[in-house]
Amino acid sequence: MEAGRKISGAIPLRVDFVRKGIKTIYPVLLCDGEHRILVDCGYPGGLPLLERASEEAGIPFREITGVIVTHHDYDHCGTLADIKEKYPRVTTMASGPDALVIEGKEKSVRLRQTQSVLIYLSELERRRADEIRAEFESMKPARIDAVVEGGDVMPWCGGTEIIATPGHLPGHISMFVRNEKTVITGDALVALLGRLHAASPRYSFDIETARLSAKKLLSLDADRFICYHGGVVDR
Numbered sequence: 001m002e003a004g005r006k007i008s009g010a011i012p013l014r015v016d017f018v019r020k021g022i023k024t025i026y027p028v029l030l031c032d033g034e035h036r037i038l039v040d041c042g043y044p045g046g047l048p049l050l051e052r053a054s055e056e057a058g059i060p061f062r063e064i065t066g067v068i069v070t071h072h073d074y075d076h077c078g079t080l081a082d083i084k085e086k087y088p089r090v091t092t093m094a095s096g097p098d099a100l101v102i103e104g105k106e107k108s109v110r111l112r113q114t115q116s117v118l119i120y121l122s123e124l125e126r127r128r129a130d131e132i133r134a135e136f137e138s139m140k141p142a143r144i145d146a147v148v149e150g151g152d153v154m155p156w157c158g159g160t161e162i163i164a165t166p167g168h169l170p171g172h173i174s175m176f177v178r179n180e181k182t183v184i185t186g187d188a189l190v191a192l193l194g195r196l197h198a199a200s201p202r203y204s205f206d207i208e209t210a211r212l213s214a215k216k217l218l219s220l221d222a223d224r225f226i227c228y229h230g231g232v233v234d235r
């Protein structure tokens with residue numbers, strides 16, 4: 001990075017995790033004169049990968065001021081406890097329902113749902129459910145410093161609106177960076193071959209609500225969608 005270059009706006013990071021093959025995710029850095037906010041933070045054990053990706057984008061990880069997670073799945077908040085431990089001044093944020101799970105005060109609804117249907121599953125599906133449980137159990141609880149909800153407008157990048165996008169999980173949130181006409185979808189929309197799709201029904205807690213949330217995001221006056229799974233889609 002050139003010395004003194006001003007970094008601002010919503011910057012997607014591409015991070016490749018090795019998890020039974022490569023899993024590519026796109027956390028986002030929201031940068032302005034005062035803030036460096038990381039949106040979602042990857043699988044458990046992945047902090048070094050995030051640190052490297054952030055560094056490569058020209059932002060040393062120690063400059064991160066906050067981490068906000070869109071929901072409590074292990075691929076979105078798996079490193080949060082490690083970040084909080086290594087960088088204690090970072091402000092951690094999540095929606096109310098998700099904060100309880102991330103802090104270890106409540107069991108994930110996803111986990112509860114998976115366990116409740118266990119007897120109806122095939123051998124293969126049961127193995128997958130066991131893997132999901134193991135991933136959740138490998139996640140250390142992390143403290144959430146601030147709870148956000150739909151309609152909140154954060155000062156990041158001149159005004160970033162929190163959009164409630166339930167469905168994939170009940171407390172799921174997305175973000176609309178107004179000045180940049182950019183939506184950070186979390187898992188409310190995923191990108192496949194350059195096209196936007198609603199959250200996968202297979203991993204959605206409530207499919208109908210997930211579809212409505214996807215519609216809500218698509219109705220925003222946005223030019224760019226950054227999907228955690230699939231990357232950037234311009235329209």
Ligand SMILES: [Zn+2]
Pocket residue numbers: 073075076187228229
């Ligand atoms: Zn995800």
